[in-house]
Amino acid sequence: MKKAFLNSFFMNRLHLPALFQPRGFTALVGVLALFLAVLAEPAMAQAVAPTEGFGDGPKLVIALIALVWVILAGLKTFSASMRSQGVRLFNWNKVNAVLMVFFLVVFMLFVLWHFLKLMKFTLPVSASAHGVELDGMLSVTFWITIAVFALTQVLLFSFALAYRYKEGRKALFYADNHQLEFYWTVVPAIVLTVLVLYGTKIWREITQVQPAKDALKFELFAYQFGWQARYPGADGVLGGHDFRLISATNSMGIEETDSAGRDDLLVSEITLPVNRPVLMKLRARDVIHSAYMPHFRVQMNVVPGMPTQFYFTPTVTTKQMQEITGNSNFVYELACNKICGAAHFNMRMKVNVVTDTEYATWLSKQRTYFRRPEPAQELLSAR
Numbered sequence: 001m002k003k004a005f006l007n008s009f010f011m012n013r014l015h016l017p018a019l020f021q022p023r024g025f026t027a028l029v030g031v032l033a034l035f036l037a038v039l040a041e042p043a044m045a046q047a048v049a050p051t052e053g054f055g056d057g058p059k060l061v062i063a064l065i066a067l068v069w070v071i072l073a074g075l076k077t078f079s080a081s082m083r084s085q086g087v088r089l090f091n092w093n094k095v096n097a098v099l100m101v102f103f104l105v106v107f108m109l110f111v112l113w114h115f116l117k118l119m120k121f122t123l124p125v126s127a128s129a130h131g132v133e134l135d136g137m138l139s140v141t142f143w144i145t146i147a148v149f150a151l152t153q154v155l156l157f158s159f160a161l162a163y164r165y166k167e168g169r170k171a172l173f174y175a176d177n178h179q180l181e182f183y184w185t186v187v188p189a190i191v192l193t194v195l196v197l198y199g200t201k202i203w204r205e206i207t208q209v210q211p212a213k214d215a216l217k218f219e220l221f222a223y224q225f226g227w228q229a230r231y232p233g234a235d236g237v238l239g240g241h242d243f244r245l246i247s248a249t250n251s252m253g254i255e256e257t258d259s260a261g262r263d264d265l266l267v268s269e270i271t272l273p274v275n276r277p278v279l280m281k282l283r284a285r286d287v288i289h290s291a292y293m294p295h296f297r298v299q300m301n302v303v304p305g306m307p308t309q310f311y312f313t314p315t316v317t318t319k320q321m322q323e324i325t326g327n328s329n330f331v332y333e334l335a336c337n338k339i340c341g342a343a344h345f346n347m348r349m350k351v352n353v354v355t356d357t358e359y360a361t362w363l364s365k366q367r368t369y370f371r372r373p374e375p376a377q378e379l380l381s382a383r
C-alpha cells in the first residue's frame, strides 16, 4: 500500500462504484433507511396529532449516526496510513462483521421504540361486534409476521458475523438439499393457507350473514363531495329511488310516488342505537366513494349504479368510548376512503352511538325528506 493519504481517503471512500460493493452498499442502505425513518417520523406524528412531537429525538439520532460515521471514517484513514508503514491496527473484516450485529440490535431497538411511541395513534378497541373478530385475525397475522421478521433478521446478520472471512477457512460447497427446500416451501404454504382460510371465514361471517328482521336500516348517499343520510320513517321502510329523479329539489333521487318514502327522514348526522343490528345501504351519485368508519371496522365501496351495503352491530356508545380513550371530545366519524376528487378530504360525517331512549328522542326531532315542516316551535323558542 503505497497510496498517498488523500488518494487513499477520497478514492477508496468516495469513489462511487465502491458504494455498490456489498459492504459499502449495506452501510449506505442502512444509514439511508435510518435517516428516512427519522425524517418521516415527525411528519407522521404531526399528521395524526399536531400537538404531539418527538422533541429533539430525531435530530439527536441523526447527530449520533453522523458522529459514528465520522469516527469510523477517521479511524479507517488512520489505519490505512499506518498500514502503509507496515503497522496493522484493525482487522476491518472483523469490525464490519461485528458492526452487522450492532446494526441488528440498534435497528431492532429502533423498531421497538417506534412501536411503543406510535401505539397511541392506533385505533381503540373495536366499537362493533364483528370488529373484535377482525382485530383478532389481524393480531394473529401480525404476531406471525413479527416472529418471522425477527427470526430472519437475526439469522441474516448473525450469519454475517459467524461466517465472515477467516484465513485458511474455505467455504463449503453446498449445491442443494431437497429436504430443506421441502420444509421451507411446505411450512410457509401451510401457514399462508391457514391465514387465508381464517380470513375468508371471518369475511364470510361479516358479509354473508342474513340481516335480522328488526335491523335498523338507513341509507348513505355519496356525492362529490359529501354525504347525505336517509332514515326510514315510522314504517321502517326506505322509499324507492331512481337516479333520473335527481334534481335541485330532490338531491337523492327519491321516488315521491312511493308511499314508503314519504315519511323518510333526511338527517345531518348518523345516530345509531347501541347493540342493535344496523343495515347500511350505500349509493353513489357520481364516482366511486368508500364508506369508512374505522372505529367500527366498517368499510364498503359506494359505487354509482351498483348499490352496496354493510351489516354490523355497534356495541360501544360514544360516551363509553370517550371513557375508554380518556378523550372527552371523542366522536366516531364516517369518512370517504377513496380519493374521489379535489375535495375528497371534505367527505366526513359525524356518527353517534347512543342508548335506545336517546335514539328515540333524536329520531323524533328529524325532518322528513320531502315536506320538511317549518320548525315553528324551535324558531319561537329561539327568539
Ligand SMILES: [Cu+2]
Binding pocket: 222, 223, 288, 289, 290, 336, 337, 338, 339, 340, 344, 347
Ligand atoms: Cu368520496
